[in-house]
Amino acid sequence: MIYNQILNSIKPSEEERKVLLSFSDKLRNIILDYAKEKNVTIDCRLVGSMAKKTSLIDKADFDIFMTFPLDYSEEELKEYGLEFGQYCINVVGGESEKRYASHPYITGLIDGFEVDFVPCYNIKDANELKSAVDRTILHTDYVQSHLTDEEADQVLLLKKFMSSINTYGANYKVSGFSGYLCELLILEYHTFENVITNAANNWHNKFEIDLEEYGTCSNYKDPLIVIDPVDKNRNVAAALSMQKFSEFIVASRNYLKNPSEDYFEDKHVKTSVDEIIHEFNKRQTKCYVLSFNVPKLPTDVIYPQVNKTMKSLEKVSKMYDFRLLEKGYYISSDNVAHILLEYEVDKLSNVKIHHGPLVQDANNSINFKNKYPNAYIHNNKWISLTNRKYITVQDMITNIFKKENMSILKLGKNIKEEILNKYFFEEVTEYIKSENTEDLSNIYMHLYPNFKLER
Numbered sequence: 001m002i003y004n005q006i007l008n009s010i011k012p013s014e015e016e017r018k019v020l021l022s023f024s025d026k027l028r029n030i031i032l033d034y035a036k037e038k039n040v041t042i043d044c045r046l047v048g049s050m051a052k053k054t055s056l057i058d059k060a061d062f063d064i065f066m067t068f069p070l071d072y073s074e075e076e077l078k079e080y081g082l083e084f085g086q087y088c089i090n091v092v093g094g095e096s097e098k099r100y101a102s103h104p105y106i107t108g109l110i111d112g113f114e115v116d117f118v119p120c121y122n123i124k125d126a127n128e129l130k131s132a133v134d135r136t137i138l139h140t141d142y143v144q145s146h147l148t149d150e151e152a153d154q155v156l157l158l159k160k161f162m163s164s165i166n167t168y169g170a171n172y173k174v175s176g177f178s179g180y181l182c183e184l185l186i187l188e189y190h191t192f193e194n195v196i197t198n199a200a201n202n203w204h205n206k207f208e209i210d211l212e213e214y215g216t217c218s219n220y221k222d223p224l225i226v227i228d229p230v231d232k233n234r235n236v237a238a239a240l241s242m243q244k245f246s247e248f249i250v251a252s253r254n255y256l257k258n259p260s261e262d263y264f265e266d267k268h269v270k271t272s273v274d275e276i277i278h279e280f281n282k283r284q285t286k287c288y289v290l291s292f293n294v295p296k297l298p299t300d301v302i303y304p305q306v307n308k309t310m311k312s313l314e315k316v317s318k319m320y321d322f323r324l325l326e327k328g329y330y331i332s333s334d335n336v337a338h339i340l341l342e343y344e345v346d347k348l349s350n351v352k353i354h355h356g357p358l359v360q361d362a363n364n365s366i367n368f369k370n371k372y373p374n375a376y377i378h379n380n381k382w383i384s385l386t387n388r389k390y391i392t393v394q395d396m397i398t399n400i401f402k403k404e405n406m407s408i409l410k411l412g413k414n415i416k417e418e419i420l421n422k423y424f425f426e427e428v429t430e431y432i433k434s435e436n437t438e439d440l441s442n443i444y445m446h447l448y449p450n451f452k453l454e455r
Contacts, residue, residue, distance in 0.1 A: 001259045003192070010264070012057045020050060027064055027067055030088045035066075040080055043067045043122060044364060047140040048180050051321065053152040054143075056159055062115040064088075067122035074130070078103050081119025088117065099298060100337070102131035126231035138230035143183050156274070157192040160181045160264045165251040166452050167244045172303040174239035184226055184236060185308045187211060200252040205242075228417045250451040262455040269441040269451065274339055276440065277429050279447050285325050286346035287428040287446075288393060290339040292419045294331060305412020312410040313341060316400060320390050321348055330442045337415075340428070340446050346393040356382030397425050 028044040039195050048063035048161045049055035066084055072334035089096045094110035105118045120133045150427030159182050162168035170178035188209050189195045208217040214232035216282055217225045223245040224237040257261050280287055294302050310329050325344040325454045357364035359380050369375050372384035400408055
């Protein structure tokens with residue numbers, strides 16, 4: 001494999017980096033000058049992948065961290081952080097949005113770039129930590145002092161590979177590998193191929209990496225345990241799900257069997273309504289799609305709520321004897337959540353067996369027979385045939401989504417009102433007839449979940 005050719009397509013040129021760093025310096029200087037006018041003591045640094053030379057081309061993330069002395073109160077930190085970030089955005093004519101992490105911060109859309117202006121404390125080590133974002137400066141310093149330029153290139157290869165197989169990103173939507181985790185994997189294994197080879201052949205559940213040999217791996221039970229070199233009490237891979245951990249291992253094996261450049265390019269779904277309908281007909285299942293609007297909230301806020309709603313629907317379905325073969329969800333670009341519920345069957349018999357007490361339990365046997373006059377003995381137990389509450393999935397959904405019945409569900413706090421206002425519940429074969437490319441792609445991925453793991 002000729003990795004230099006791949007790097008040429010994913011790595012920013014030196015000229016591009018100079019332009020981006022100059023842009024960053026301009027923003028930093030605006031903030032520093034304004035802070036000086038306000039007589040506020042801060043430093044202002046570019047952190048993240050741009051500062052560490054591990055940013056993919058066209059994926060420049062600008063994280064401007066305003067570091068405050070430890071004797072500033074948290075309220076002062078929040079107040080000045082928001083004020084300084086907003087001032088900078090106003091000066092350069094950008095658009096701003098308030099967001100939340102450990103504390104509020106401002107994001108600006110400036111000249112086509114998204115820039116986060118984040119206040120934090122100027123800590124020297126993890127013992128001085130006051131909030132999670134304070135570590136970011138330490139992370140940048142550690143990577144800058146340990147990662148060589150050659151290894152930075154290897155990080156780019158690893159990030160691009162992970163991105164193309166959909167395991168890159170520590171947010172809730174993906175639950176995959178963070179950029180910092182990729183950097184630490186290269187510091188451990190030195191090259192992209194070494195990471196892939198070790199993942200394919202050696203990784204297992206609770207696999208441990210401890211670069212600084214702190215000896216704290218036993219404190220964690222996650223699929224992958226990578227102790228933060230700047231904080232011995234943190235697992236950098238805590239956000240990585242077992243699903244994405246396993247997918248990366250399988251994709252690594254696939255790559256070693258067929259080391260194609262295609263693994264460094266996004267793999268796009270090509271399908272049709274007829275193909276999807278044909279596959280569901282082969283499965284002989286009944287798949288429904290529940291669709292409802294969701295508010296415009298950060299990914300890590302709204303995705304857990306949709307996931308919670310999906311799991312609650314699975315639990316209630318099971319309660320009424322509707323068994324799910326598979327489930328999934330996605331949020332489309334128009335801010336509509338779609339929950340896929342694929343049932344083994346969507347219509348049941350009118351009656352079901354209700355199990356009673358053992359025959360030798362005289363008192364409870366009498367009570368059961370009085371309550372269910374048609375009860376009969378099966379081996380050593382009383383049983384009775386009782387009417388089901390719901391015969392069809394459609395009937396169940398229609399009823400549990402009535403306001404007076406919704407207490408049976410555990411819905412995300414920002415979702416209940418949206419569903420009460422308007423929702424659609426339809427068979428997948430009807431749902432995809434609009435031939436919307438985004439919907440077809442997501443339904444296809446439901447049918448073929450390994451699609452992106454092989455080439």
